[in-house]
Amino acid sequence: MNNNRYNKSASILSKEDKKRRKREIIISVVIVAVVALLTFIENRIIHFGADIPVSNTILMFILININLLLLILLIFLVFRNLVKLLYDRKRKVMGTKLRTRLVVAFIALSLLPTIVLFFFSINFITTSIEFWFKVPVEQALENSLDVGRSVYRHSEENSRFFMERISYQITSKHLLDPKNIKALSRYIEIVQREFNFNAVEIYADNAARITFALASELEDKPLDVISADNLQKRMPPKGVRTISERIPSGELVRIIGTVPFGSTSANARAFIVLAKLIPPDLVKKMSSISRGVEEYQQIKLLKKPIQATYYITLSIVALLVVFCSVWFGFYLAKTITIPIKVLAEGIRRVKEGDLSVNIAMVADDEIGSLVDSFNKMTRDLRIGRDQLELSARLLGEQNVEIEKRRQYMEIVLKNVSAGVITLDAGGFISTINKSAEKMLNLNPENILQKSYKTLLSGQLLELSEEVINNLRTSRNNAAELPLKLTIDGRPMSFIMHVNALKDDTGKHMGMVMVFDDLTELEKAQRMVAWREVARRIAHEVKNPLTPISLSAQRLKRKYSEQVKEPVFDECTQTITDHVELIRNLVDEFSAFARFPTADPKPCELPPIIEETLALYKEGNPQIHFDFHVTEDIPPLKLDRQQIKQAMINLVDNAIGSIRNEGCITISLSHDPILKIVRVEVADDGVGISDEGKTRLFEPYFSTKKAGMGLGLTIVSTIIADHDGMIRVQDNKPKGAKFVIELPAQSKNSGKQGV
Amino acid sequence: MAIIFCFYSLAFAKKAVLSNIIVTNTRDDLLVYMNVEGAFTPKMKKAILSGVPATFSFFISFYQVRNFWFDYKIRDVKVTNTIKYNNLKEEFVVTRSWEKSGPQVTQSFDEAQKLMTEIDSLKIVPLKQLEKGRHYQLRAKAELSKVTLPFYLHYVLFFVSLWDFETDLYTVDFIY
Numbered sequence: 060m061n062n063n064r065y066n067k068s069a070s071i072l073s074k075e076d077k078k079r080r081k082r083e084i085i086i087s088v089v090i091v092a093v094v095a096l097l098t099f100i101e102n103r104i105i106h107f108g109a110d111i112p113v114s115n116t117i118l119m120f121i122l123i124n125i126n127l128l129l130l131i132l133l134i135f136l137v138f139r140n141l142v143k144l145l146y147d148r149k150r151k152v153m154g155t156k157l158r159t160r161l162v163v164a165f166i167a168l169s170l171l172p173t174i175v176l177f178f179f180s181i182n183f184i185t186t187s188i189e190f191w192f193k194v195p196v197e198q199a200l201e202n203s204l205d206v207g208r209s210v211y212r213h214s215e216e217n218s219r220f221f222m223e224r225i226s227y228q229i230t231s232k233h234l235l236d237p238k239n240i241k242a243l244s245r246y247i248e249i250v251q252r253e254f255n256f257n258a259v260e261i262y263a264d265n266a267a268r269i270t271f272a273l274a275s276e277l278e279d280k281p282l283d284v285i286s287a288d289n290l291q292k293r294m295p296p297k298g299v300r301t302i303s304e305r306i307p308s309g310e311l312v313r314i315i316g317t318v319p320f321g322s323t324s325a326n327a328r329a330f331i332v333l334a335k336l337i338p339p340d341l342v343k344k345m346s347s348i349s350r351g352v353e354e355y356q357q358i359k360l361l362k363k364p365i366q367a368t369y370y371i372t373l374s375i376v377a378l379l380v381v382f383c384s385v386w387f388g389f390y391l392a393k394t395i396t397i398p399i400k401v402l403a404e405g406i407r408r409v410k411e412g413d414l415s416v417n418i419a420m421v422a423d424d425e426i427g428s429l430v431d432s433f434n435k436m437t438r439d440l441r442i443g444r445d446q447l448e449l450s451a452r453l454l455g456e457q458n459v460e461i462e463k464r465r466q467y468m469e470i471v472l473k474n475v476s477a478g479v480i481t482l483d484a485g486g487f488i489s490t491i492n493k494s495a496e497k498m499l500n501l502n503p504e505n506i507l508q509k510s511y512k513t514l515l516s517g518q519l520l521e522l523s524e525e526v527i528n529n530l531r532t533s534r535n536n537a538a539e540l541p542l543k544l545t546i547d548g549r550p551m552s553f554i555m556h557v558n559a560l561k562d563d564t565g566k567h568m569g570m571v572m573v574f575d576d577l578t579e580l581e582k583a584q585r586m587v588a589w590r591e592v593a594r595r596i597a598h599e600v601k602n603p604l605t606p607i608s609l610s611a612q613r614l615k616r617k618y619s620e621q622v623k624e625p626v627f628d629e630c631t632q633t634i635t636d637h638v639e640l641i642r643n644l645v646d647e648f649s650a651f652a653r654f655p656t657a658d659p660k661p662c663e664l665p666p667i668i669e670e671t672l673a674l675y676k677e678g679n680p681q682i683h684f685d686f687h688v689t690e691d692i693p694p695l696k697l698d699r700q701q702i703k704q705a706m707i708n709l710v711d712n713a714i715g716s717i718r719n720e721g722c723i724t725i726s727l728s729h730d731p732i733l734k735i736v737r738v739e740v741a742d743d744g745v746g747i748s749d750e751g752k753t754r755l756f757e758p759y760f761s762t763k764k765a766g767m768g769l770g771l772t773i774v775s776t777i778i779a780d781h782d783g784m785i786r787v788q789d790n791k792p793k794g795a796k797f798v799i800e801l802p803a804q805s806k807n808s809g810k811q812g813v
Numbered sequence: 814m815a816i817i818f819c820f821y822s823l824a825f826a827k828k829a830v831l832s833n834i835i836v837t838n839t840r841d842d843l844l845v846y847m848n849v850e851g852a853f854t855p856k857m858k859k860a861i862l863s864g865v866p867a868t869f870s871f872f873i874s875f876y877q878v879r880n881f882w883f884d885y886k887i888r889d890v891k892v893t894n895t896i897k898y899n900n901l902k903e904e905f906v907v908t909r910s911w912e913k914s915g916p917q918v919t920q921s922f923d924e925a926q927k928l929m930t931e932i933d934s935l936k937i938v939p940l941k942q943l944e945k946g947r948h949y950q951l952r953a954k955a956e957l958s959k960v961t962l963p964f965y966l967h968y969v970l971f972f973v974s975l976w977d978f979e980t981d982l983y984t985v986d987f988i989y
Binding site: 204207208211286288295301302303345346348349350352353354356357359360 | 859860
């Protein structure tokens with residue numbers, strides 16, 4: 060089991076690891092792809108081709124990539140937050156509305172000025188750059204340069220003019236001949252002076268300087284010899300070539316020509332060099348112009364890259380500003396909404412009953428004080444709830460105690476033989492115990508929480524109201540009264556104790572009724588009393604009967620013939636008959652008084668009933684006798700004679716109740732659960748009134764004209780002696796039904812007993 | 814980084830090359846001749862005419878090849894050709910570091926270009942330093958030195974440059 064669990068957790072971990080690795084791989088691939096894409100785009104946009112130095116290129120790519128990656132990261136974060144915000148908003152998460160508003164406000168606040176500033180700056184830069192490269196400036200510079208160039212050009216052209224003449228003179232006068240060297244020197248001195256050159260030099264075709272003449276400005280300065288290479292260089296078509304060199308007193312421009320003029324360097328017989336000194340100031344100014352034009356040209360060359368750089372920089376800055384402001388908006392929204400969210404979460408938890416919530420947040424603003432108040436509130440609530448819980452626990456303990464007592468009382472009430480019914484102050488029945496239910500044959504559901512006024516009617520209602528009023532009004536809290544009721548056709552006799560319940564202040568709380576079933580007790584007492592009466596009557600009445608009878612017989616015998624009055628005979632006969640009747644009655648009394656106690660022995664009940672029925676079947680053809688018996692009737696311990704007597708009495712009574720034709724049904728059944736054998740003697744005769752039912756088993760109660768009314772009393776006595784029970788009820792639809800229940804032994808025990 | 818270099822090499826696919834590398838000798842010295850081709854672009858010409866000086870550097874190393882061991886470097890030569898246009902005089906001044914005669918001035922751009930791209934009879938080592946029958950190797954490459962923009966703009970436009978090239982390293986093997 061443990062192994063399994065371990066494996067499971069291990070597999071979960073590995074799954075997480077896999078997930079993480081997968082994510083890392085995806086991120087790496089994305090970054091590489093982004094870098095590649097960026098490089099490609101950069102390369103395309105800023106196509107420098109082969110013009111960019113390697114080191115600069117690498118640095119540039121690294122820097123741009125880093126910048127763009129950071130920018131992309133910022134964009135990713137911002138968009139992630141935006142998506143999260145939208146998702147939260149859809150889910151209606153607490154605080155999203157506020158966050159949305161703040162972010163929108165920040166975007167709006169930052170976007171507008173940024174866009175305006177961006178386009179303004181772009182425009183400004185474009186205009187400025189365009190202004191720098193305005194045509195007039197370029198034109199002016201070009202003109203200046205032309206002026207500078209014209210100085211050299213003029214000098215060269217001027218020199219060329221003189222060069223041609225000098226060359227002609229030298230050639231025509233054969234001044235190159237070695238013998239004319241002096242003449243040549245003189246000639247070039249004159250030339251130098253007349254044509255106002257700063258220097259005039261003559262070089263031989265082997266590049267050796269033959270002679271030269273210098274102006275006074277150069278006299279104290281050495282004049283370098285022009286190298287053979289320089290002289291031998293190819294001569295341009297115009298016939299002169301210019302070289303220049305810087306000397307302390309300015310720039311010396313030396314124009315080289317050939318003799319004869321216009322010949323190639325190789326064919327030249329000699330070289331003439333005319334030098335003009337350009338003053339330092341002019342040189343300086345011209346170099347300044349030259350430098351200015353150069354710089355202008357170079358800047359012009361960089362116009363587009365500069366513009367692009369500014370645009371890119373501005374765009375990046377603008378984007379940064381926008382995204383930073385969005386980010387800051389998110390941050391600010393977070394700082395505001397998170398405490399609110401935490402607070403809302405706390406409130407939700409408190410609502411769900413968790414009072415241990417304590418929001419740990421240190422803030423010195425209004426939300427901070429709100430959090431403090433919330434914490435204080437939850438603390439107070441917690442303390443209150445603890446106290447409440449303590450009270451509830453104590454109350455619970457008390458309730459348990461009370462419940463225990465109540466259960467104890469219920470058990471007592473349930474097991475007490477007396478019936479107990481309680482009523483509340485309003486007269487509604489609040490409790491009824493089992494004994495009461497059984498005695499009164501009531502279903503508690505039908506009477507509980509119902510007023511006695513609705514449950515009772517007639518005399519009983521009047522009686523109960525009288526009793527209740529008495530109890531309420533009088534000082535006496537208790538009342539006792541006998542009560543006779545017929546329940547399910549059975550007469551019952553109760554002694555009822557009614558006690559008013561009052562609290563300490565004397566306020567009426569209801570009443571409790573305790574009643575005992577005195578039916579059997581009364582019956583027994585009555586029986587004892589009647590037996591005593593019967594014994595005395597038998598004793599006292601029987602004694603004078605014999606003399607009366609004998610006297611009547613003597614009177615008849617002695618005076619009948621003498622008197623010969625039929626009246627006399629009738630009278631004596633009547634006396635004798637009635638004495639005999641009285642004797643019979645007395646005998647019956649005597650029999651009742653001296654009724655022997657039962658001597659039960661195991662015997663079968665069905666034959667006894669059959670024998671009884673056999674006695675009557677012949678004599679009562681108009682009555683139909685039915686006898687139903689189940690097969691499982693166990694043998695009973697019975698006094699056969701007495702039981703037969705009882706059955707005879709019951710059948711006799713039943714026959715008596717049937718006027719003309721009828722049916723008498725005797726059913727014999729066994730109830731193995733209650734362990735009783737039930738004999739039901741039902742007739743469809745006149746039936747018995749409710750009053751009659753209550754007194755039916757009393758001696759001398761009879762609905763018949765003849766008879767002492769001892770028959771059912773004897774039956775009752777016999778059944779009681781057999782530990783049984785007899786009751787009378789109405790036979791549906793008409794007539795009466797006597798039910799005898801005799802205790803049964805199980806078949807086995809009965810057999811054993813036999 | 815690999816990708817950056819990959820794109821970089823793609824970007825400079827149209828490269829300058831060294832051609833006509835000839836190693837020869839006089840009675841006393843070992844000489845080398847070479848040309849750079851494809852170094853001058855219209856853009857570069859424009860920049861030169863705008864007065865931007867350009868310098869070609871030639872790196873020439875001379876090794877004695879050894880089996881199973883690092884080659885022995887006998888000589889390391891760096892020579893430069895620099896061109897500067899004088900707009901006032903409308904002439905190109907080409908300074909070749911390996912020539913003692915000083916800068917050469919020409920008014921023809923073609924000539925200046927020729928002067929810039931050629932290395933003629935450059936002395937590498939005296940022959941007496943070489944051994945007969947040994948294996949030697951000459952390695953050469955040319956590149957354009959970094960051009961500095963005016964007004965310190967290279968600090969601002971750090972990724973903007975007028976041109977650039979660098980040839981592959983060429984080798985010439987021979988047995989003396």
